[in-house]
Amino acid sequence: MSQPLTPPKMKSMKAQGSPIAMVTAYDYPSARLAEEAGVDVLLVGDSLGNVVLGYETTVPVTLEDMIYHTRAVVRGAPRTMIVTDMPFATYRGSKEQTLRNAARLMQEGGAHAVKLEGGAELGDEIALLVSAGIPVIGHLGLTPQSVLQIGGYKVQGRDEAEAARLLADAKALEQAGAVAVVLELVVEPAAAAVSRALSIPTIGIGAGRGCDGQVLVYHDLIRYGSGIRDKRFVKPYADVGETIRSAVSQYVSEVKNGRFPEESHAFQTQAQPQEKPTTKLYGGDPK
Numbered sequence: 644m645s646q647p648l649t650p651p652k653m654k655s656m657k658a659q660g661s662p663i664a665m666v667t668a669y670d671y672p673s674a675r676l677a678e679e680a681g682v683d684v685l686l687v688g689d690s691l692g693n694v695v696l697g698y699e700t701t702v703p704v705t706l707e708d709m710i711y712h713t714r715a716v717v718r719g720a721p722r723t724m725i726v727t728d729m730p731f732a733t734y735r736g737s738k739e740q741t742l743r744n745a746a747r748l749m750q751e752g753g754a755h756a757v758k759l760e761g762g763a764e765l766g767d768e769i770a771l772l773v774s775a776g777i778p779v780i781g782h783l784g785l786t787p788q789s790v791l792q793i794g795g796y797k798v799q800g801r802d803e804a805e806a807a808r809l810l811a812d813a814k815a816l817e818q819a820g821a822v823a824v825v826l827e828l829v830v831e832p833a834a835a836a837v838s839r840a841l842s843i844p845t846i847g848i849g850a851g852r853g854c855d856g857q858v859l860v861y862h863d864l865i866r867y868g869s870g871i872r873d874k875r876f877v878k879p880y881a882d883v884g885e886t887i888r889s890a891v892s893q894y895v896s897e898v899k900n901g902r903f904p905e906e907s908h909a910f911q912t913q914a915q916p917q918e919k920p921t922t923k924l925y926g927g928d929p930k
């Protein structure tokens with residue numbers, strides 16, 4: 644991809660039946676690799692609280708955390724559309740504060756769009772952000788920022804009433820000007836019905852095959868982390884956690900048994916031919 648995706652382009656992808664591939668990212672190297680891999684959209688998710696910062700939930704994640712990680716992701720993926728989650732309690736209560744917080748994610752963080760968890764009750768907030776020129780993505784179904792209220796991570800839309808409310812909320816988000824809606828942990832028929840009823844794309848996570856796009860948490864997708872539990876909706880495409888554990892463990896043994904470093908890793912008084920000149924580069928290590 645040469646230029647970041649735009650909201651109109653996302654909508655035309657839906658119209659053409661071309662699935663949108665989204666993944667989270669939280670730092671420079673992961674963003675860079677995802678851009679090289681051709682993802683359409685990167686989400687700086689507040690799931691960084693769980694997978695990067697080690698919190699139990701996304702509730703402790705701050706606006707400063709989101710700005711900091713967004714900046715790193717933007718540096719790693721300058722040609723990819725970057726969406727940043729507005730974290731817990733930063734988009735309710737005061738309109739002024741909601742706009743200021745979203746603006747900081749865009750101006751200081753460099754995000755191209757923001758994502759908010761919630762339904763029809765957010766109509767005014769979304770309309771305000773849209774009027775300021777901010778692309779807004781909604782998030783329905785399981786909304787992890789309310790986990791302490793909900794009492795767990797549960798599949799949504801199982802009964803008729805829940806499915807109807809999901810559809811009404813999705814329509815309200817579209818009406819308010821949202822450019823896409825994430826559907827999390829929603830039963831497949833309900834997510835498919837919402838996807839058919841909207842002209843803006845739905846991006847599913849644990850929402851089955853009927854959505855217009857998919858999103859997964861980076862660390863789940865590559866099994867990066869200790870004790871990453873394979874959830875039903877995740878397909879792990881690599882086992883990076885095991886790769887890292889094994890590499891670091893080999894390093895530790897080689898240091899302890901004296902096999903590392905070797906002569907080839909050492910510098911002598913006279914420069915040797917294989918030594919590389921030192922380079923000063925911005926934007927990460929030389930490749």
Ligand SMILES: Nc1nc(=O)c2c([nH]1)NC[C@@H]1CN(c3ccc(C(=O)N[C@@H](CCC(=O)O)C(=O)O)cc3)CN21
Nearest residue numbers: 690693694701787796797798828860862863874875876
């Ligand atoms: N690593 C990670 N991946 C995520 O997808 C994710 C996060 N963290 N943190 C924020 C939210 C929380 N999410 C979660 C957390 C747990 C389940 C879970 O336990 N799912 C069960 C199904 C539950 C049920 O049957 O009702 C599963 O086995 O998939 C799902 C989504 C999604 N998000």
Ligand SMILES: CC(C)C(=O)C(=O)O
Nearest residue numbers: 667688689690825848
């Ligand atoms: C799971 C996705 C949709 C998300 O909101 C996050 O990563 O925080």
Ligand SMILES: [Mg+2]
Nearest residue numbers: 688689690728
């Ligand atoms: Mg999130």
